[in-house]
Amino acid sequence: MVKVRVEVSSDAIRITLLGHTGYSKKGEDIVCAGISGVIQFLAMYFFNTLHERGNFSFENGYGYIEVKNTKESKKLVDTFIEYVKLTSKSYPNTIDIET
Numbered sequence: 001m002v003k004v005r006v007e008v009s010s011d012a013i014r015i016t017l018l019g020h021t022g023y024s025k026k027g028e029d030i031v032c033a034g035i036s037g038v039i040q041f042l043a044m045y046f047f048n049t050l051h052e053r054g055n056f057s058f059e060n061g062y063g064y065i066e067v068k069n070t071k072e073s074k075k076l077v078d079t080f081i082e083y084v085k086l087t088s089k090s091y092p093n094t095i096d097i098e099t
Contacts, residue, residue, distance in 0.1 A: 002031075003096050005018075005097075006077060006081060013067050013068075015065045017064075031087065035095065052068055
């Protein structure tokens with residue numbers, strides 16, 4: 001199961017993903033691929049399009065984004081949270097989200 005943690009403070013937003021969904025075997029897991037793709041897209045959008053300053057890191061089974069809490073970044077993170085909830089509903093017991 002992937003653990004998704006979203007922390008929002010007055011100055012920063014932090015998103016952490018840890019683990020694998022276990023939906024299918026490695027290399028064929030569409031749920032893992034979906035959540036990995038969307039968090040990488042989010043990081044690219046923050047840093048390349050919005051030119052936000054922050055940190056990000058991605059490895060096998062781990063993802064992390066830290067970005068300044070702005071109106072635009074908060075809207076994007078809220079959309080990310082809805083995506084994760086919808087995916088979790090479609091594929092039960094694969095994602096645990098903590099906000």
